[in-house]
Amino acid sequence: MKKSNKINQKNTKLKTSLPKGLFLPKVGIILILPIVLIRCFTGYYPLLYNFYYSFTNYSMVNIKYHFDIGNYLRFLNDSNLRATIIFTLIYTISYTALVLIISLLLANFLNQKFFGRNIIRTVVFLPWAVAPVVTGIVARSSFNPYFGFISDLFKRIFNLEYAWLAISWSARTMVILWATWRDVGFWAVIFLAALQLIPNEVIEASRIDGASAFQLFFKIKLPMIRTQVLTMVLFSVLWSFLAFDLVHVLTNGGPGYSTSIFSETIFKTFVNGMFSFASAQVVILFLFSIVLLSFGLIFITKKRDEY
Amino acid sequence: MNDLKIKKYLKSFIIVIIVLIILIVTLFPIYWALSSSLTDKKYIFSPPTKYYPIGGITFDNYKAVLTSEGYFRNFINSTILSILCSGIVTILSFIAAYGFSRINFRFKNVIFNLIIASMLIPQISTVMPMFQIYKVLHLFDKVWGLIILDVGITIPFSTWILTTFISNIPKELEEAAIIDGVNIFGHLTRIIAPVLKQALGVIFLINFVNTWNEVMFAILFVVSKSQSTLSAALVKMTGADIRALPWDKLSAGSMIMIIPIIILSIAFQKQLVSGWTSGSIK
Numbered sequence: 001m002k003k004s005n006k007i008n009q010k011n012t013k014l015k016t017s018l019p020k021g022l023f024l025p026k027v028g029i030i031l032i033l034p035i036v037l038i039r040c041f042t043g044y045y046p047l048l049y050n051f052y053y054s055f056t057n058y059s060m061v062n063i064k065y066h067f068d069i070g071n072y073l074r075f076l077n078d079s080n081l082r083a084t085i086i087f088t089l090i091y092t093i094s095y096t097a098l099v100l101i102i103s104l105l106l107a108n109f110l111n112q113k114f115f116g117r118n119i120i121r122t123v124v125f126l127p128w129a130v131a132p133v134v135t136g137i138v139a140r141s142s143f144n145p146y147f148g149f150i151s152d153l154f155k156r157i158f159n160l161e162y163a164w165l166a167i168s169w170s171a172r173t174m175v176i177l178w179a180t181w182r183d184v185g186f187w188a189v190i191f192l193a194a195l196q197l198i199p200n201e202v203i204e205a206s207r208i209d210g211a212s213a214f215q216l217f218f219k220i221k222l223p224m225i226r227t228q229v230l231t232m233v234l235f236s237v238l239w240s241f242l243a244f245d246l247v248h249v250l251t252n253g254g255p256g257y258s259t260s261i262f263s264e265t266i267f268k269t270f271v272n273g274m275f276s277f278a279s280a281q282v283v284i285l286f287l288f289s290i291v292l293l294s295f296g297l298i299f300i301t302k303k304r305d306e307y
Numbered sequence: 308m309n310d311l312k313i314k315k316y317l318k319s320f321i322i323v324i325i326v327l328i329i330l331i332v333t334l335f336p337i338y339w340a341l342s343s344s345l346t347d348k349k350y351i352f353s354p355p356t357k358y359y360p361i362g363g364i365t366f367d368n369y370k371a372v373l374t375s376e377g378y379f380r381n382f383i384n385s386t387i388l389s390i391l392c393s394g395i396v397t398i399l400s401f402i403a404a405y406g407f408s409r410i411n412f413r414f415k416n417v418i419f420n421l422i423i424a425s426m427l428i429p430q431i432s433t434v435m436p437m438f439q440i441y442k443v444l445h446l447f448d449k450v451w452g453l454i455i456l457d458v459g460i461t462i463p464f465s466t467w468i469l470t471t472f473i474s475n476i477p478k479e480l481e482e483a484a485i486i487d488g489v490n491i492f493g494h495l496t497r498i499i500a501p502v503l504k505q506a507l508g509v510i511f512l513i514n515f516v517n518t519w520n521e522v523m524f525a526i527l528f529v530v531s532k533s534q535s536t537l538s539a540a541l542v543k544m545t546g547a548d549i550r551a552l553p554w555d556k557l558s559a560g561s562m563i564m565i566i567p568i569i570i571l572s573i574a575f576q577k578q579l580v581s582g583w584t585s586g587s588i589k
Binding site: 120129190248278285 | 325326329330334351352354399402407422455456458466
């Protein structure tokens with residue numbers, strides 16, 4: 001039995017009333033061909049390429065390569081990769097949780113009318129316009145012991161000099177915090193738009209029924225914007241998993257590999273000439289992403305069915 | 308009566324505090340970069356940290372970064388690349404979105420889902436085969452080489468959003484406006500595109516920003532400074548040592564990179580947000 005689909009239903013209706021010649025399947029294929037070709041070339045072909053080479057020992061040293069599963073065996077023992085996977089997970093979870101909580105609170109806060117509210121909304125959106133690269137550069141400079149403002153403020157308040165980016169746990173915290181800084185405002189404004197779509201009657205009715213602020217937020221407002229929230233979580237998890245720009249500039253994955261997000265590690269492996277090892281890492285990263293996404297989708301469709 | 312008034316003032320007070328905190332946390336890093344970019348070099352590098360342009364505002368840093376580092380060329384490169392890529396993706400994904408949304412053909416859903424699923428493919432995976440291909444085609448170190456790469460990564464999202472938009476156009480609109488004997492491209496450009504003007508604008512903007520900010524391909528596929536984009540030039544300027552950051556030039560360069568995007572974001576904030584929220588409709 002064919003899976004029924006909104007798009008399918010629309011099309012069967014269209015076919016009977018519009019000129020047939022215009023909507024032949026051939027036309028459809030021509031229309032989608034350019035992007036499908038480009039996407040296969042830049043997306044799926046590389047994936048297959050990496051899959052193939054991950055089973056060889058191709059590297060700068062071994063230009064004449066042969067079949068070898070050493071890459072995958074090395075994977076289990078490599079401490080750098082272990083640190084990478086740990087930090088990637090920590091980063092993804094903390095970043096998504098932080099951004100979700102703060103942006104929801106912010107959106108709720110901005111939902112009330114007060115003087116200058118619109119200006120604040122625009123201000124809050126600004127960090128998104130700052131490229132992740134620039135965020136990384138400003139962040140990195142702010143930790144500089146001579147002219148950085150974070151080092152300076154820390155010195156003034158606590159009279160301590162601290163090498164933020166040289167210690168793994170503080171470096172990790174800072175990476176997560178700066179990444180959050182950049183994206184919170186963006187999602188807050190989007191959630192705000194969603195919150196403003198909630199009809200006033202609903203809120204008034206629940207107030208009359210005696211709902212407290214907490215109940216209003218968790219039981220009424222949140223469920224009504226759940227599509228946006230779930231979309232946000234999906235995209236945030238996906239992008240933080242594959243993030244590269246900020247980490248590369250801020251810490252370069254250091255100290256050691258403690259802030260090396262997966263893409264950064266693969267980048268370093270590739271630049272060091274261990275091509276097939278990098279390919280193996282790409283394959284593993286891709287598999288992780290699929291697993292993550294599947295869990296996410298199952299969770300989302302379950303939540304949607306509950307309502 | 309007094310109780311109510313006290314509550315009101317307390318509430319206003321708390322709001323003001325929260326707003327202040329938001330303003331400071333959000334704006335301070337940007338402000339600091341701006342003020343540093345306008346401060347003379349000798350003041351920046353002599354401790355302690357400067358929080359405003361001591362010694363007067365000077366544009367020397369901007370002059371230095373634009374001329375001696377060739378940053379102006381990078382700016383032009385970024386602009387041309389972003390406009391080109393964004394234009395190409397917007398047009399191509401618009402066409403494809405119409406095909407996915409209105410026309411039925413074998414494997415359509417499979418292909419559509421594969422396009423969207425390709426967002427899972429990490430950017431770094433594209434690098435390796437492209438390295439070999441580019442070597443053979445001598446496409447290295449040219450800004451043009453980056454076009455197909457940047458187009459590739461922005462395709463899935465644009466196609467997805469536009470397909471949603473087109474699906475929401477009532478077919479009565481099309482049926483009423485269609486002329487006998489028109490071919491598909493005429494139909495698209497004359498009937499559908501004007502309806503989607505705003506959506507197309509938003510997609511163009513989002514792709515522009517994404518290409519402008521793109522780093523990984525920019526630093527790997529272009530080596531010489533004159534062909535680099537803004538983002539690549541900034542990364543190269545940063546170097547490896549945290550104690551030796553050329554903050555005078557970096558801050559000026561950063562401001563040059565983010566100011567156009569800030570202007571665009573402020574001008575088109577409403578459209579951007581609506582473009583994003585529509586993507587959450589499944």
